[in-house]
Amino acid sequence: MSNEIKQWLSMIERGELKAEEAYDKLKGYEDIGFAKIDLHREKRQGFPEVIYSEGKTVEQILSIFTRLKATNETVLATRVSKEKADKLLPHLSDVQYDECARTLLFDERSSHQGLGKVGILCAGTSDLPVAEEAAVTAHAMGLEVQRFYDVGVAGIHRLFDQLESIRTCDVLIVVAGMEGALVSVVGGLVQQPILAVPTSVGYGTNFQGVSALLTMLNSCSSGVSVVNIDNGFGAAYQAALIVRVKENNHHTQ
Amino acid sequence: MSNEIKQWLSMIERGELKAEEAYDKLKGYEDIGFAKIDLHREKRQGFPEVIYSEGKTVEQILSIFTRLKATNETVLATRVSKEKADKLLPHLSDVQYDECARTLLFDERSSHQGLGKVGILCAGTSDLPVAEEAAVTAHAMGLEVQRFYDVGVAGIHRLFDQLESIRTCDVLIVVAGMEGALVSVVGGLVQQPILAVPTSVGYGTNFQGVSALLTMLNSCSSGVSVVNIDNGFGAAYQAALIVRVKENNHHTQ
Amino acid sequence: MSNEIKQWLSMIERGELKAEEAYDKLKGYEDIGFAKIDLHREKRQGFPEVIYSEGKTVEQILSIFTRLKATNETVLATRVSKEKADKLLPHLSDVQYDECARTLLFDERSSHQGLGKVGILCAGTSDLPVAEEAAVTAHAMGLEVQRFYDVGVAGIHRLFDQLESIRTCDVLIVVAGMEGALVSVVGGLVQQPILAVPTSVGYGTNFQGVSALLTMLNSCSSGVSVVNIDNGFGAAYQAALIVRVKENNHHTQ
Amino acid sequence: MSNEIKQWLSMIERGELKAEEAYDKLKGYEDIGFAKIDLHREKRQGFPEVIYSEGKTVEQILSIFTRLKATNETVLATRVSKEKADKLLPHLSDVQYDECARTLLFDERSSHQGLGKVGILCAGTSDLPVAEEAAVTAHAMGLEVQRFYDVGVAGIHRLFDQLESIRTCDVLIVVAGMEGALVSVVGGLVQQPILAVPTSVGYGTNFQGVSALLTMLNSCSSGVSVVNIDNGFGAAYQAALIVRVKENNHHTQ
Amino acid sequence: MSNEIKQWLSMIERGELKAEEAYDKLKGYEDIGFAKIDLHREKRQGFPEVIYSEGKTVEQILSIFTRLKATNETVLATRVSKEKADKLLPHLSDVQYDECARTLLFDERSSHQGLGKVGILCAGTSDLPVAEEAAVTAHAMGLEVQRFYDVGVAGIHRLFDQLESIRTCDVLIVVAGMEGALVSVVGGLVQQPILAVPTSVGYGTNFQGVSALLTMLNSCSSGVSVVNIDNGFGAAYQAALIVRVKENNHHTQ
């Protein structure tokens, strides 16, 4: 940002820019009362703001979604309950609701960018909602998604049979609850960076995902980093940034 | 025990036993001031009392060890620091100290019972002291011991290469620190009961073994039960009880 | 597995096996979309896969149960709520629902194997659901089950009166909530391996079973290993593996 | 206290007391710079202030001890390390140091009050320092002390053999580390109030005494209340208050 | 108990008792299928078994209550929800339900024993249910109860005004949620033993009563012991044992 400030300062000095205009450039958000919608995020970070819907009312989600839809090709809302979606959909044309992933997606892109391919592995059937939140997010971010579901280590041959395909991905998201051992096993077999997502699936000493989280943070396999419990969105977002590292370099070289 | 009481009561009734003698039969321990040494434990549980040395002074360990040595073929003390061992050994003839396992063992058995075979797996080099405590204990309890060390999941082929041998054991002890994923992987590949021992090896969110403990308690593989962190002794003791189930049945059938 | 690979490799070398067929042998599961049903588990571990129903939809449970029922003599589903069972039963002939244990069991065995006998002790009336999950599972695994219920240490004579019977079992499962002290007391009185199951019964500092769990992990009695809170299934599964150690040896000797 | 205020107010009204004197009556402590020594505590609570020495310098302990010794028949300091005691003893005549209990005791009472009898049970040898802190404190508070040491539940017959004696006590202090199950067992067998003292003896999931603490707070036996981990002093102090309830009533009836 | 065994043994020896009869004496409970009702508890501990109703079905409570009512003058059930009480009351004549305390009490005593007086203090209005559970229990145990409610330290003059009355009690129960500081303040002002009951009243870092529990365990005032969070029953039971210490002594002297 200091770079832009320098440029703007020089432009004012040269009379090419008014002080008032320079100031407006810095603002970069729209104030709609209860919220300040970040309009510069796509510029700063390459993707528009995603709406985290938990703790927001239907009215608030509708208001923010509508505003973003007006100026973006894709808009994504996560953690949208079925109940809220039913109230929102009549007011949002061309928006798809995915009940398993709990996402609302508006997508007007003519073609997908195909930045790269993310493989999403999950250990068991109960981890599907988190895995699908990651899948929908990754798709919205322009990634190709390949799913490898129900490959937990209790029947490890199911994983080995897919290794060849798994190794064709650019980056992997591994979703697991209970003890989360899948991450360490995959980490010992591949060269891709792994984004580990602990889920709150389990009971007793699982402590709503803490068991899987600790497993992943302490993984004896290198090349693993971790996001918050049940945060499928966060893993997919990070995957998109990682794949884009490649893209960026094509531009700079 | 109610059975024995019934017998004793009948014997008194028939004049075959004095009331005073019957009462003495129930006592079953020797009071040496600071401790009451359990002399019936071998009768009740099949193995003599093992001395847990942490928190005991050299004098206390010496006193108890000497007393047990007088009436048993094998005596085992665990958690004996090198420092304490150096002070104890001059006073304990025919006793071996194992520095890695931190055990003192007196063993006068002419031949080993060969109850069965326990396989001890450990994930990494740092888990050796706990694995060796299990190995020495298992040996003292009359088991054959086979070691499978450094077979952690970060290089899973090292484990697979040993599977054939591992499957020849009656019961398995799996020792692992960090995230403890080894347990789930082994649990998915074998039919033996697995006794999982979390170790305090690791740092940060390992929380002195809690990470590995939670992994093991939440293992997606069935056939796993868990003992306290670093409790190699406890796993081996349990392994001996398990193998003896077989022996007991030979007698009852 | 490396052993089988060696055999298959030799067979191909000798022209007795096609490469393609060898590869198919390794697969061992059926992919039904949202899940990969493990068909080799009975071969690898001696019991068919058990369906853990929490977090699965009625449709998913039905689909997996039906698939397993087609090829197995016994099929077990645990953690099935009354609500789900009511929806499932009309579609599953010859299947019994146990409301207390929350299990669905399909059992076509002509005679039970009688591998051995497991004693299930529980401390209080509130621990019954967990104890019964263990009992149904043990029965499904081919064990004879003997129940010793409501023998908590607050009235310790109730336990002592049953000791004679308890000692006739091959292995014991001790289920207890609150402070879980029953495990240590039983552990000091018997020679059987004890599988301890903490339950989430209690309030306040019980912390949903953590109090009982810690008691069991720190038991001053040897011969105790522990499974996850409320995991009656896991204890019974482990008990079956333990009893089978004996069986295995009859074959190998 | 409001009662005394009323009396003093009336006395001033009647001219029997000066306002200034009434105010001085409320002060009740001596300010020695770094501390305000509570001189009224014996009046308010029946025993002089006891010096908790952890975190205090040798100079501070000496200063407070000397001041209390000048005006009391008994003075007790707890948590005095051997190192500090060696520096203090030359300056404190007629004071005994107990290395196991880590206490300094000045005791000039011609005869002991014999308020009643406290039984102190402990589970294992490692719990002795805490049990002895309780014993020394109880003695200083005027109680008769009877010790029942090393009666842990792993060899429960050692406890049963002492039950007759245990039942002659007025109140019991039960000291236990590891899983602390002794408390529940004793609680189910006697009618005395039990003060449970968890100790930090153990390792791994003992969490420095938390395991024993939770056991005791969740005891299925009624009639148990608990003090802080390793707080032998607190249990003995409470025991003295309990026994004195009887004494107080003799006066009031 | 060893004492009784000795007597019985001698009686058999002298032909005064049959072996079979002696054995029956040890049993002391009635087995009603899902539970073993402890009939000796009143002999062993001086009060009949109290029914803890959480986790029990209406049928189970009714069955146990009816059985105990047949042979006891007072029967108490705690943690009985309004819903369960409505179903139970039509089947239980002469039983009172207290909605605030959530207790069912059957009380046929002609006169109350008046063992002594317990003072029950509570910090705020939200602590009433726990305080009332203590009050009803103490009354059922034969104690006189005096209530000092809403005397929290935020308005400490309310407490001071009652000190005179508080000091007339034999033992005090102090019930407090949030930070539980009331215990330390009362502990510094009185000579009675204090039984502290943390409640789960509060929010955020109260952690369902853990904050108050820790305060009470760490109280800088001596003479405080603690029971489980929300355990009003346990404190009252302990209070009754404490007051009875006095009674016992009258008999033995």
Place this chain on the structure above:
Amino acid sequence: MSNEIKQWLSMIERGELKAEEAYDKLKGYEDIGFAKIDLHREKRQGFPEVIYSEGKTVEQILSIFTRLKATNETVLATRVSKEKADKLLPHLSDVQYDECARTLLFDERSSHQGLGKVGILCAGTSDLPVAEEAAVTAHAMGLEVQRFYDVGVAGIHRLFDQLESIRTCDVLIVVAGMEGALVSVVGGLVQQPILAVPTSVGYGTNFQGVSALLTMLNSCSSGVSVVNIDNGFGAAYQAALIVRVKENNHHTQ
């Protein structure tokens, strides 16, 4: 208070005050059965008692509110659910309910005191209820309130744009959930004392606000102190005390 006691004592001595009257002065509360309403709080602390409504019944809230309303210009109740408010409002004239803040406010002040200005910042839309509880409380305490909402660090320019206004406040309340980083950033940019309020907004490792709480307690920026999770009321109350420091000094100088 000792000062007032001295004055009253002197007045009695001089015959200017009756002992009985002096005693009444100390009482300072009204006993309405289940509660003792603190009437002196406004004298002791400058604001009337505020009604914390969680855990209180509608009847209890109504009774206390009515009593306070009779003698105060402003009465505030916090944590009033919509459900309770609907039942209370018909009985409380001139009282406003704020659904977002969950407060009931009675306010008869002719003019506001304008003690000073508090700025309330919050990180995201989901933190609004806590921020509004603070805002309503601060207003009731006589402060001018300025809101800076949705200024979380993920779009830090939104914060920077408001810095000029933020710096005109006397004291700041910063409300944030999730990771609570806003506090450290603001703390590094302003000279005002900051009262940090962690909220329970978030999921997974947020642990109902613990994550934000720890962030705030460990803030690398100086000038931050913290209140309980979701305690908007507490922060506003503290803000009012802080601003009044200025007022107090005007009087004393």
Place this chain on the structure above:
Amino acid sequence: MSNEIKQWLSMIERGELKAEEAYDKLKGYEDIGFAKIDLHREKRQGFPEVIYSEGKTVEQILSIFTRLKATNETVLATRVSKEKADKLLPHLSDVQYDECARTLLFDERSSHQGLGKVGILCAGTSDLPVAEEAAVTAHAMGLEVQRFYDVGVAGIHRLFDQLESIRTCDVLIVVAGMEGALVSVVGGLVQQPILAVPTSVGYGTNFQGVSALLTMLNSCSSGVSVVNIDNGFGAAYQAALIVRVKENNHHTQ
């Protein structure tokens, strides 16, 4: 800051400022290799940067201290061990080391500002180091300090006797370990804002200060905010900001 940017932008527009100079204005720190010393902090926050010495080498502390000493009238370093201080003092002229507070202070102010008065209360002798860290810091920040030490609630009259003096302070810092109840008691008696500092003094369930921390966060008294465990510096810094609110207002009115 946006305000200053606006001004600078206008100045450049008017040719009064060069773009390069404007940019330099934003830098505000000196880079000394391993650290960037914040030179603008006094401008931004009113006090120079304070050196937190834990985890810094003697060389690093010396380098930063020397740099700050060159341009400030007062420089403060906290958490300086005796060992480090002995090495530092020969190189730092006119600097005082306080062994109890563990602070190094350089103070060249001709007269103290006397911003206002802070009262520092502590519960016991062991809390002195934290209280003194607060006292030295407050003095360095220009506050008058009054100490009220050893006024814990176990002897509450010691506190009441000082209330008159305590009430003359502008703001209070209450330092307490163990259960920290002092904060709630003081909070119920005074009108000053209270900054509560939990200390790690205690043992067992004190959990290195967590017990006192929770007490303070859950205080039933209003007007309390809390800083990190043992953070005497942080409380004093906040106290200075609070007192300065008064000063600021004098300027703005």
Place this chain on the structure above:
Amino acid sequence: MSNEIKQWLSMIERGELKAEEAYDKLKGYEDIGFAKIDLHREKRQGFPEVIYSEGKTVEQILSIFTRLKATNETVLATRVSKEKADKLLPHLSDVQYDECARTLLFDERSSHQGLGKVGILCAGTSDLPVAEEAAVTAHAMGLEVQRFYDVGVAGIHRLFDQLESIRTCDVLIVVAGMEGALVSVVGGLVQQPILAVPTSVGYGTNFQGVSALLTMLNSCSSGVSVVNIDNGFGAAYQAALIVRVKENNHHTQ
């Protein structure tokens, strides 16, 4: 791997490979007694095994390092204490020890690969050892490293001044202790994937890094993933994998 198995199977079928040779290909490690050195890791994961030295003896480190040095161009050992390094260096020629990073590095590469550039930010001076462990590791993995140290949010302008340079990196590692807020601030300003490393720097409620860890897992900024506390190595390893994603694609396209 299944791919390679298929190939080998076909080769045997075609007589191009002996069964015995095929089996040897799968082994891939050297057994040196206490450890099995993973020789295939470079093939499987692209970098040779790194030696984690904590919990290993000097002899074990030397043995493994020497073995790896014989067959690799670069060998890295982390967590090597100064004490161990002094004993190891005489036996390891051409190896550099970095005392701050606690690493031993053998590096015989003629030129560095320059895979890409990693920016390493750290919040304060105390975080240097972790940051340097990351820097040395990243260098050994073939990355260009740029350091941005001491840019914590308490003086946020120090960070802003470096933003232009920071944005030229491919991936960022952000190292922070205390409350770890730096991660969220950076995450809101850049487009690079951020690997967050919490450090154990802090005291009190920092809980040895848990505070920073939770902040990072709950970051409101997207594009952040987290590694274990103090795991500088893990972050650098992950950074290398991320940058290599780009490389991989060059080959596949």
